[in-house]
Amino acid sequence: MLALTACGADPAPGPVEQIIVREPGAAPAVAVAATEAPASTLIADGKAAFANCSACHSLEQGAANGVGPNLYGIVGKNAGGVAGFAYSDALEASGIVWTAAELDSFIADPxxxxxxxxxxxxxxxxxxxxxxxxxxxxxxxAN
Ligand code: HEC
Structure with a gap:
């Protein structure tokens, strides 16, 4: 009876927890803010890096396929899904869904x-x- 009462009613753990949690939390928060580039910088860098792709791919909605298929809306699409493009059998049979992770490994080494x-x-x-x-x-x- 004494034990039950003490356990259910004791408000002491609250402030103690706060002190313990706050200290280790502060350092990582600062580190993340310092290393992560703002989204606008990332996208500007990506626009420049898309020069590696634009000889063969358009990103404009409705634009014609080039040497490679139009990549508008490619994230989330099934591989080989762009209408009117003659894909390799290998890509069509890959079964890939183009998540960011799948795109990453493909662009690293197609x-x-x-x-x-x-x-x-x-x-x-x-x-x-x-x-x-x-x-x-x-x-x-997304635009
Ligand atoms: C020399 C031309 C060329 C360049 C440069 C190029 N690609 Fe491709 N890309 C292709 C071709 C051709 C295909 C179709 C491949 C197949 O059918 O096997 C393709 C396919 C793809 C696919 C699969 C599309 C789908 O509908 O499944 C993605 C994603 C892709 N490319 C992204 C990129 C990105 C991102 C870059 C730049 C980093 C790039 N490509 C650079 C020619 C190119």
Whole structure:
């Protein structure tokens, strides 16, 4: 009876918890703010990096396919889904859904991810550049 009362009614843990949680929380919050570029910078970088892609791909809604398919709205689409583009059998059979993570590994090494793809150029080795390009592609679709 004594134990039950003490357990249910004791308000002491509150302030003690606050002191413990606040201190370690402060350092990571500062670190994240310092390393993460603002979204506008990322997208501007990605727009510049899309020069690696624009020889073959348009990002404009309704624009014609080029050497590669139009990439408007590609994030979330099934691979091989752009109308009127003659894909490789390898890409059509890949079963990929173009999430940001799938785009990232494809742009890093197209033929490594999809052996037999006809995308023979445009790979970006720098991970932060890939992240920027993907953010840019996503941003044009969201507009
Ligand atoms: C030399 C031309 C060329 C360049 C440069 C190029 N691509 Fe491609 N891309 C292609 C071709 C061709 C395909 C179709 C591949 C296939 O069918 O196997 C393709 C396919 C794709 C697909 C799959 C589309 C779908 O509908 O499934 C994505 C995504 C893509 N490219 C993104 C990019 C990005 C992002 C860049 C720049 C970083 C880029 N590509 C650079 C020619 C290119």
């Amino acid at each position: 033929a490594g991810k999809i052996p037999g793809t006809t995308m023979v150029a445009g790979a970006i080795a720098d991970p932060s550049k890939r992240q920027a390009v993907i953010a840019y592609i996503e941003s044009t679709t």
